[in-house]
Amino acid sequence: QQQVRQSPQSLTVWEGGTTVLTCSYEDSTFNYFPWYQQFPGEGPALLISILSVSDKKEDGRFTTFFNKREKKLSLHIIDSQPGDSATYFCAAMGSSGNKLIFGIGTLLSVKP
Amino acid sequence: EAAVTQSPRNKVTVTGGNVTLSCRQTNSHNYMYWYRQDTGHGLRLIHYSYGAGNLQIGDVPDGYKATRTTQEDFFLLLELASPSQTSLYFCASRVTGQDTQYFGPGTRLLVL
Numbered sequence: 001q002q003q004v005r006q007s008p009q010s011l012t013v014w015e016g017g018t019t020v021l022t023c024s025y026e027d028s029t030f031n032y033f034p035w036y037q038q039f040p041g042e043g044p045a046l047l048i049s050i051l052s053v054s055d056k057k058e059d060g061r062f063t064t065f066f067n068k069r070e071k072k073l074s075l076h077i078i079d080s081q082p083g084d085s086a087t088y089f090c091a092a093m094g095s096s097g098n099k100l101i102f103g104i105g106t107l108l109s110v111k112p
Numbered sequence: 113e114a115a116v117t118q119s120p121r122n123k124v125t126v127t128g129g130n131v132t133l134s135c136r137q138t139n140s141h142n143y144m145y146w147y148r149q150d151t152g153h154g155l156r157l158i159h160y161s162y163g164a165g166n167l168q169i170g171d172v173p174d175g176y177k178a179t180r181t182t183q184e185d186f187f188l189l190l191e192l193a194s195p196s197q198t199s200l201y202f203c204a205s206r207v208t209g210q211d212t213q214y215f216g217p218g219t220r221l222l223v224l
Binding site for chain 2: 045103
């Protein structure tokens with residue numbers, strides 16, 4: 001059973017549009033939620049992260065939202081660019097702080 | 113920027129073969145991880161370690177062994193490879209007290 005559920009599995013948006021990726025989880029001990037970005041032929045790299053004590057974090061065009069009551073998080077990309085085309089993984093980590101649980105990933109394609 | 117290298121980058125073996133995947137980090141990170149990435153499953157943790165000589169079992173350990181010989185080097189061993197182990201393998205590292213994991217470029221393994 002997947003502990004971190006991610007949707008959609010793939011998504012196509014037009015350049016300039018807003019991308020929204022979502023994840024949900026069950027384990028209420030999870031308290032750290034990173035998003036990783038992976039380009040073809042490369043390993044994942046941290047894009048943005050949020051702790052469960054916050055509900056929003058911004059970094060330029062990227063914003064992650066966290067809803068503790070609903071156990072959901074989302075990643076919003078405004079003014080999406082073709083260079084944003086990549087696979088995005090949400091993940092979660094609990095209080096032990098030793099390992100991440102990843103979602104299945106979303107393959108994003110931004111068309112010019 | 114943290115540096116994690118993996119070798120080989122590509123490997124082909126036959127069923128029942130013996131394979132060793134290597135990972136080296138020069139960041140003085142104490143935690144190192146081995147993941148496999150498969151479509152529809154995302155990244156799944158195989159084994160991890162928090163220092164030389166230490167080994168922790170991950171979420172999908174069956175058929176894999178690992179060994180951490182030094183602070184820098186972490187090896188993944190497939191002693192009787194099976195086609196189900198055909199996958200993209202990533203190594204990652206992080207330092208205690210920080211949550212960001214730094215990933216290597218990956219090793220693509222094909223078991224015929």
